[in-house]
Each structure stands twice: as C-alpha cells, then as structure tokens.
Amino acid sequence: MGLLLLAAPAYAQQKTVTGKVTSEQGVPLAGVSVLIKGTTVATQSNVEGNYSIRAAVGQVLQFRSIGTAMAERTVGAPDVIDVQLRRVATSLDAVVVTALGQTTEQRALGTATQVVSGADIAETQRENFVNALQGRIAGVEVTSSSGVPGASSSITIRGVSSISSSNQPLMVIDGLPMDNKTLNTGVLASDAPGSTTAFSNRGVDFSNRASDINPEDIETVVVLKGPEASALYGIDAANGAIVITTKRGRFGMSGLEYSNSFRMENTRARPELQQVYGQTTAGGALSYFGAPYADGTVFYDNIDGFFQTAMTAKHNLSFSGATQDNRVGYRVAAGTTEQAGVIPGTRYSRVNLTGSTNAQVNSWLNADLSMVYSYDVNDQVYKGDGGPLLGLLLWPQTDDAKNYLTPAGTRRRITTLTAGAEIDNPYFNIEKNKINAKNNRLISNLGVRVTPFSWGSIRTNLGSDTYTNQNLLTRHPESAYGTSVNGILDQANDIVRNLNMQNVLNVNSRQLTGKLAISGLVGNSIQDNKSTTDAFKGQDFLDPNFVSVNNTNLRTNRSTTIQRRLLSAFGSVTLDYNKYLYLTVTGRNDWTSTIPIGENSFFYPSVSGSFIFSDAFPGISRFVNGKVRAAYAEVGKDARPYAYLPSLEFKATSFGGYGYGFTGPNLGLRPEFARSYELGSELNFLNDRLGLDVTVYRKQTKDQIVNDIRGSYATGYILFNLNGAVTRNQGLEVTLRGTPVLRAGGSWEIITNFEAARGKTLALPNALPESYVSDTWLFGNVRNGTAPGLSTRSLTGFFYLRNNQGKILIDPTSGLPIRSSVFIDGGYDRQPQWTSGITNNIKVGRFTFSTLFDIRRGGDVYNATEHYLTTRGLSTRTLDRDEPRVIDGVLRDGKENSPTPTPNNIVVVPAVNTGYYTLISEELFIEQDINWFRVRDVRLSYQLSGRPLDVLRARDASLWVSGSDLYLKTNYSGLDPIVNGNTAAVGGSGASGIDFGNFPMPRGINFGLKIGY
C-alpha cells in the first residue's frame, strides 16, 4: 500500500521552462516560489529573478511570493515564461502565512493579519527588529524601555488585557515558538524574598531576547493580531502572534551579498534646569532651595558635555544558492553589529551566524534545516533612582562634573552628606556601576515534509531554542547605590533550553461537489521549556575596584529552575464554496503542566468566515473588489509554573531553616479563557490602486489569573495567584493603502495604519479593591493599579482628597492639600485614544525614498523626572518659590462637605514651607493626553547601474542614507514619552508611561551600501 501511495505521478513530455519574475516596475523579484499546481514540485527565482523548472505542457505554474498576488501560467509551447507580479497589501490573492507555518490566500482568511517584509524591517537599521514594527501594523504597540543600546522592548497587540501576566504575543520563527524573554530581576540573588538590595525590575534593563535575531535574516514578519487568527497556536498566542520566516537559499545561481551600515547618533532632548537658586543639603539630601547664586557665578554645562556622538557599524555578508539540479539550496550568512550609545560606556554588540539548507530529497520528501546562532554583549547603565541621568541633572551646575575622582582615584564628594545620601556623579556612576550581559544562543529547526499521499502531506518540525545568558550587575562600594553594603555585585547565569516538536498532517483541497471544496489539517505539538538560573551575590568589597565575587566578604547564592510542559492537539477544516465563500473551523486542546491535574486539559474552538462579495456578484467588481469577514475564537491560557502550590524557601536568617514564601496556595486554580470576535472588511478600488482594510474586535477575558494579588496577612501568606479578573478589550483598526502614482519610471505608495483601542477591567478576584504590579511603584506613590471600571492601563496613587464638589481638601494647620493615604483612582489612563503610522514609498528611476511617520493622540505619561526635579528645587516651576500663595481648595474643618465649605485662606510661601514641593502630589506631574508626531524613519537609496557596477564588477549595488527618530513633536514636557520605568519583563500594563530618570531615544543618521555578486 505504501508503495502505491508513494508513486508520484509521472509525466512523459516534460521540458525545462525558464523565465524571469519581475515587479511591475521591472525590478527582478528573488525568492518567488514557482510551483507546479497540484504537485509539490517547486523551485524559486534567484536574485536576478530567473527561474528554471521541469514541467509538462498543460501543467499550471503558480508564482507565489508573500506580499504579492499569486500568478498562474499554463505551460504551453514556449520554453520561456516571464511573469510580472503585483505587489499588494490588501489584495485578495496575496499569499500570507497563517498559523502553524501554513500559507493561504488572503481571500480565504476570516481574520486580520498584516505582513511586513524583512527588507522593510532591516532597512530601518534598528538593532532590535521589534522596534521596527511600530507604526507598520495597525494595532501593534512597541514600547522601548529607554534609549540605551540593548534596551528591552515590549510589544502588545490590541492592547493590555492581562492585569498581571505578560501581554506580549507569541513569537514564532520558521513555524516553532521562539523565546522572547527579558530577564526578570526576581531570579537575582539580590532579589531573594525579603532582601533589602532588590532591584524589583527597577533601575535596570536587559534585552528582550527576540533582539538576538539579525533583521537581515528575516524574510517576512506576519502579525496575527487576535485570538481568532492565532487560535491554532494555542495558549501562548492569546495575545496574538508574530510569525517570522527567515530567508532561505535561492535556487538557481549562487549569490554573494555584502552590505554595511554606519550610524551617528546624538541625543535629542535635555531638560531645562533653573539657574537662580543654589544648593543646600538641609533636609539630608542635595537640593536647590538654597540662597540665590551670587552674580557672576560660573556655570558649567554638564549635560551637554556628558552625551557623546555615538557610532554604530554593521556588516552583513551572505552566500546563498543551490545545486545545479535545484534540489539542494543553502544560505549562510554572517552579521556583526557594533553599537555605541550616546551615554558613554553603553554599547551593544552582536555577532550572528546563520545557516540554512533545504533539500528536495525526492519527489515525496523535503527536508529543511536551519541554525541561527547569535552572540551578543550589552553594557547598560542604571536608570531611575540610582542612574546617571538624575545624577547628571542634580549635579551642581557650578561644579565641573567631569572632575569626578579624587587624586587618590576615589569618588570625589561635594557635600557633607553621607555617601549614600549624596547623589552619584554621572561620570563616576557610568564608570563604576555597570550592567553587563552576554548571551550565547542557538536556534535550530529541522523540518521534514513527507508527501506520501496524493491528497496531503505530513510536516514535522523539531526545534531547540537554547541560550546561556550571563549577567553581571555591579554597584560600586563608593557609590551612593552601593555604599550602604560596601559594594554589591550580582551575577546570574540563565541557561534556557526550549524543545519543540510539531506534527501537522495537511489534507489538500478536494472538491466535494462541483463548487464546494474542503481542506484541513490535524496535528499535535509538544513543548518543553526549561530555564535554570544560577545566581549569586557578593557584598562588602575588599578592593573597591576589582569586580569579581571573589573580592567580596559576604556571598549568597540562589538557584531558580522554571519548567513548563505543554501538549497540544489541534485541527482545522476549511470549506470553500466556489472560491468566494470560506468557512474555517479550528479546535485545539492543550494539556499544561502548570494547572492542577483535572483542570489542566482544556479545549477551545474558533470559527471564521470570509465572503468575497465581488466574486459572488461580479457586477460590483468594476467598482470595488473585496470581502467581508467575521471570526469568533476562544483561547485558554494557563498559569505560570508552580503557581498553585505554596513552597518553602530557604531562609537566610540566623541558622537557616525553611519557611513559606510570600505566595499562598490555590488548589482550585483553573485556566483563564478569552472570548473574542472580530468583524472586518477588505476593499480594493481602482484595480488595487486603493485598498482599505477595516477591523473591529472585542475580546473579553474571564477567570483571568491575577498573579501576586495581595490579601490580608491573616491568610498566613502575603500574595496569591487567583482566578477571577475580567477584562474587556475592544478596538478599531484601519489600514488604508494607496498608490497615487504608478508609472514605469516611478511610483508613490502610501500605507496608513490606524488604531483606536480600549481596555477595561470589569472585575477583580474576590472583589478586591485594586490590583497592581508592585514593581511599577517606583517613584512617589503612583503605580499601575487598576480596579473595576478603570482602564487596564490606569494609574492609582496617593492623589488629592476632594470634597463632594470636587474641591481639593486643605489641611487647616499647614495650608497644604491633603492626600489620600490609600491608592485611589485619579482618572488617569495611559491608553492612547488612537495611534497611526504612515508609510510613504516613492520610487523615481533608480531612487527610492521612504518615510514612516508615527502619530499618537492621547494617553497619559507620569513625568516622575520632573517631579523629582521639583522636589529638589531644580525645576523651573520652583522659580516662584518666594511668591506667597493660597492653594485653591477648601479647609478640612468638618464643614468641607457642607453647602458652605470654608475656602482655603492660608498663605504659604514655598521657599519657607518646603513641604509645598516635597509633599506635592504626583497628580501635578501626570501629563494628560500626550500626543506626538514622530518621524521614525526616512530613507533614500540609489540603485547603481552601468559603469559604477562594472567598476565594482558587481551584479547590483545600492547606496543609501537614512535617519532614525530624527524628529519628535510632542506636548510632553519630558524628554521622550516612550518610556518604561521597568523593563519588558514586568507583566500587566507594566510601567510604560512612567518616566523616571530614563534616557530618551537618540536620533541617528545611517548610511551604507549594499552590493551583490
């Protein structure tokens, strides 16, 4: 039977068909898949667009390339078939990657997906490809933690739905999950429970691991936005999925390609500081409430001198090609990135080695092996409280900050304050306090596709994603940060090994009746993810400058192992009625190790439909081509490992022993479920010159697991992981694509993405009043608390108390406002009203010019840096400190809620009553409705031709120049409204929009060349 099945159809009159695939502008298209319809015989076009395939007369060749409309040509008498493919974004015939590495035509999709080409990503020259996605996809929000090289970036699709867990999408590379972890400081020995030296993800940052991927290796990125699209990927894709396809060797001629890029960066913004009042140390801290500066005082511009012009250099080299018979293809590539930061001492350097081979072993067996190796080294500086930015701002402007060491080489002190109370000199800080991370990573993926049946194929992928991540964090014994314990050093080595296997049986489309066809798949997957972090801490340095744990007196260590296993079975069936009505039903069952047995198996379905009305009613298609789609999905989600059983932990108190950790038991923990639906339409007008894609969605998560929610200590514990939160997300996404100009000599294309989204908390477990992630409570009394009725991105704080008429209550003894002593809502929401990204691509002859504008309206940002500067008397808003004033409000004298409250009449002079600034509410610094207009990317490239090419002996070459984040116009008073007070490791809404001592994104000019042989 097997032999019978394996017998491939034979064609007697085969011949070799060749041809060239080009774009509408005549540019050769490489990597276009050329497939004989109904078979698995395929090839690809080479870098010059040429292809060659054996086929018989009468067979149909299909030309597919992601982002273009598929073309079909029947093999006839001629041996040469040249094809022009149309580049389309919303065209119904475009080929897109869907879940599990499947490809399908846009027309069959009942869900919203969007594609970005690898070239578009690589051309932005951003080291972390995640940062290149902002503005290119409706509904995707990328938040970079800071402008320091190697900063983590978090990505959310369709907003924040989880209150305490990750809201980041699943990353998939070549069909298998990819780790995108950002190190959580919770594994450091310094962060052991009860420790007084904990970071709590504040003041530090580590790269998110997706940044290990070299953007030059990416062929395409497909974003599956909602659970509807990603339901087949299962529980990790409840927040959507980012599906990366890496480049593969191209059949045909071998190619050598070299490209480079050089960038110069400087910092865009600097805060304004007052230069009227001098310093004082009254109050136990350095502040500027002292006497006015004498006339003729010499000021140093410490800030300008601090930042440097940073250089980045990248080199990429790749070889790709195939054997003569087109059966074995390969691509090997190497890339190096050496990035210096505008903050001295910061850098990010990465080496990537990538190899892939693809072999059509015989007519029924195809094997594909890829290995992606990366090694990166990252030096960052601290941010926030202990970081150099606040030190730079607070450093006396009458003192040259560059002079930071004593003749003996120790920290130069400028006050009589204690070493811990005097802020660190920024130069001293960047030299002595360091965050260093190294990462060694190998992602390998072996894919085998067997086509034993005429009606389908089996694809198996085996993959491992392993890395060793070494981190070293130093707080120098002389620095304010480390002096209390005479220096502290943390080392953490995280060894990660994630194993994945996935089997999919594809059933090819077959006609049930004349018009009705069915296709589908079934499969299963096994995941085993394990991370072991060995961490230790050394405290009390012997030699203050020798950075090694061997140089410390007090040493503690800690090991953290986290393992999670997941088994899944899934299936999908698509019914296709006459190529214009599609219905897809999927189901998936997951078994997870992190939920108590009995509740740990859960099934969830999705159903989606697509109706191409312009094909059903061909009369319309003269005016408009398009479809409507609708989808509904449920997706389950499990808990983090070890969430439901309390465990004992070693206690470092006298004579060791064991005691329970903070987190209590929850044997009734069950998976949470999201129910989501979306409706959308794709419309093409004017022969695809104008395209519109509109989606509305609504997702409700119930039984949501909230991690680390607090309870009364009388429980015997402090924190719990509980089901019971309900959140709702809804929004509108619009993509408008137009090609106003399309001629042989040039073209102009505009793509506009628009998103308006809302996320709301509807309920919390056990009717608790508030849920927050404690790491976000990083300055003053503001944190990312949410409560029923509030946005999932709200802020709670010790805000002003008000009477029943909304007037601020004033303390009758001090004349200052009274603040709540519990965290309350202040009506703040970090969720933007809408965001938009506008891409322009203009081609004139051999020149290509492209821009990406990023626009946001609304959303609040807490300018904690300004708040800090105000309490220290440095903000220009403290210049009127000698002016007597009466704060508008009513006295809390018992009559405040009566019809005739007593208006405040107490005069305060801030210069005398310093509480005016130090007890001031955070409310005054939460800047509401922050808008921005940002020129993310501008790029001009020129394709060489003729003589220059001959001189170079190159096949093709181009030169380009581009700008990154060149221009920002915003109503935000701080440095940059894109901030995260923590890192991407923090769950829930995190501390995005909390700006405390954060370095802004620099602006950069890039230039380089690309040359191919």
Place this chain on the structure above:
Amino acid sequence: MRKFSTALVIGAVAVTAASCDRFLDVNTNPNAPESVSANLYLPPMLHWMVTSPQFDGRFVGRYTQQWTFPGTSLSTWDRMGYDPGSDNGAQQWRDVYWSLGKNLVDMNAKAQAEERWDLLGVGQILKAWGWQVTTDLHGEIIVKQAIDASRFYFDYDTQEYAYQEVKRLLDSAIVLLQRTDGAVDQPFLARGDKIYGGDRTKWLKLAYGMRAIWANHFSNKSTYDPAAVIADVDQSFASNADDFLLTYPNTNNDDINFWGRTRNNLTTYRQTQFIVGLMSGTQFGGTVDPRMSRMLSPSPDGQYRGLDINVVGGGLAAAITPNNFFGYAGTGGAGLPGRYLFDDKAKVPLMTYSQLQFVKAEAALRAGNNALALAAYTEGVSKHIDFVNARNLDAGQTPTQITAAEKAAFLASPNIIPTAANLTLSHIMSQKVIAQFGWGHNEMWMDMRRYHYTDLDPVSGIKIFRGFTPPTTLHADNSGALVQRIRPRYNSEYVWNRDALDKIGGLATTYHTVPMWIITP
C-alpha cells in the same frame, strides 16, 4: 484511506494523552520543598521572635524615648504619631501572621503527629508569643480566623480573647514541656534550636516567664494577682545563664544583628535626654550609673548627652551632639566595633533574668511585700550590670567591662538601692527601662502605657518613669491624646481588610490613641 489516516492520528493522540499525565508532572517546584522535617521550620521563627521586635523598636523606641530620629522636622513617631500608608511599626504583624503563620501550624501538626512534645511545647510558646506581641502593639487582632488561606475577610477578636488564648497556649506549653514520653528528643530539637540547644527545661522556664509577664499586664484590673506573677517568675529563669539570647552568625545580610552598623538601621538615630537622664545621675540623686558609658554613646567631647525630642534636630550643636549608637560621629563605624547591643555580632535577648526580677519586684511591691520586692529589684539591677558586661564581650565591642568595684560602689548607693521601706515603683520601673533599653521595646511600652506614661509614684510623688515627658507637639492625627496602640499593618489590613477594620473603629483618624482593654480597669 482517509478513515485509516484519521484513525492513525486519533490513535497517536490517544497514546500521547495516556502518557500525558506523567509528562506533565513537572510542576513540583524544584527550587524548594513543599514540606520539611518539623525542626527545620524552627530557625527562621526563632530568628524573628527576637529580631522582629527590634524592627518595630525603631518606632516604639521613639514612643518610649529611648532614641529619637533627628531631621529637618520632628519625625511622626517622635510626636507619637505614625506614617500613613506605611507598614512601619508592623513588622511583628508580618512575622506573626506570615513568618510564623502557616509554618508554625505545619510544625505543630507534625510535632503532634510525631509525638514530639518538646517541639510542640516550643510551638505553643511561639504561638503564644505571637498573639501576645501583636495584641500588645495593636489591641484587637485576628485570632480565631487567622491562618486560613481560603478566606479573604477576617474578623477581629477582642484583646480579652487574645489574652485568654495566650494563657491557654502557655498553660499547654508548660504541660507539654514537662513531658518526657513520646518522641521527646533533645538532639532533634537542637537541630532547629540554637538558643537553648534543644533543652526543654529551659523552654519550660521561658514559658513560665512569659506567663509571669502576661499576668503582670493585668496590673490595672481588679483581677490582678501578684502572687501568681511571683510564683511564675520563681519557676522561670534562675540566672543570666537562662537568658533567651539569639546569636547572629553574620554570614549574610539577614543574619546580622539588626542594630549592627552593617545593617545601617539605627545609624542616624540618637539617644534622648530621657534615657541619658536615667543613668547620668539626673534622676537618681547624682549617682552616675557605670552602665551609661557601656550602653550609651558619648559626644565627641566625651560627655554623655541626649537630644531633646521636642526640638528639630535635637537642640545640640554638631560638635556636642552624641555619637551614633556605635560610638562614632555622624554615620561612622562601618566595619568597626560597636557598643553594647549595637554591633553586627552582639546577641539580642527576647527575655532576660534581670527583666523578670523587675517584674517580680513590681508585683511584690504592689502586694505590699517590700522586702521581697527589694531583693528582686536589687537582683535585677545587679544582674543587668552583668548582662551589660557579657554583651560587650559578644563581639569585642569598644566599652570596657564594669569592674566589680564599680558595681559594688553603685549598688551601695542608697539612691539606687534604697532600704526596703524606701523602695518605690518609680525605682523599679525606671531601672527596668535601663534593663530593657535597646531590646525590650514591647514590654517597655506596655509598662509606660500601664502607668499612663506620666503616672506619679503613689508613695514618693515623683514620676514612675523618672524624667519622662510626652512630646509637647503631638502628631496632628492624635487630637491631643497620647499614643496607645499601633495601627494594624497597612498593606495587610488597610488595603485588603477594611470592612473588618471599620467594625472595630480602625478607620478613625485617632485610632492609634484609643486605649486598649488590658490597661483599662
């Protein structure tokens, strides 16, 4: 064909599902066990039993004016206030409910099941200690519904109930610790008990001592029974060798003495006029206490002075401001030997022989037995001098030893040791302050509240606590009343158990000034 392949896939899935449970059974936390041998729960609990009162001692010590926190304004605690929205002053709340909490429940259950009566007796002592300190600090506390992870609302119990429960637990401990049957096993207990080395007879003495202190708190009530207090003291510690002292091994931050310079918790605090006055001769007829120069810190000029808690910054010029408790100016002393309890390696007591002698003296005097009171009082002063000497040897601290001659001369002074007829409560309670200085915060504050801070001695007419004057400017929320209790832990109760707090009046602005049941008649 289709059917066949479908069957194949379903079969494969079924096989997977069968071995599924074993494959998925990786959720046992590999980083920590879920249950351990009963004696391994003990060390952290013993650590906190001694150390947790010190955490709160930073604040209670300002109520009792052992020390003050000088700054640019008078601190809230120096004004008998509190810090809104803060967990300050509620470390014992944390440790009783969490550090002991379920650990103690589990340890006791195991001890009971394994018939380890000695360990169970220790467990009952811990439980009694927990309710005793939390009710003495906070008044109404959660007892009946406590340690139940399935609840999210906890009713408060009265202080009277908490006191009954302490008595019941101590009675039970006293019975258990006398047993030698079952699996009573000194080496097993010693594995977790580095204080008494598993010696149940010493634990038994501790239980009697705790019951004596418990009974003595009823001094304002008609049910007060001084004879019971005296009887329990007599069954308790027999000498300084019985003192319950925790050693700090100094292997990492957490096992360093909380008062040590390395922990940096007390560096900016300074001694008050009140505590200096008790030892400088000011309050005891000019007799200078030899312990002053071994317990307190001189100013840089060598003189002993205290700060005025009513004056911002303490009211002394920088040059004559007392050194920090480690004996150094400013924040000095890192890596250098300290003084008395204020050293990384100094041992800290939970209860001392000397302290119990003062309890006995008070009870005896109240019972009218002046001779017995004088004997206990004299023993208390004398053995505290020995205690000071012993502590200053714990880690080679800088103070010299009090010589036998110094001690004899001091004890010979009638200002310190009067005749039996002249002995007053003022002698006893003021000397008890010295004996508890730096560690006995809970009991010292209880004493002050029992005597309403400023009660006068019924015999001599001078203050029971000689030289103690409440702050002239009280915290705004006090509405003029002296502090009587600390609010329950903010992040436990004020955020997550407000309804229950409301029922006991805990949401009132003046809640911390509401007198507790135990000190009312």
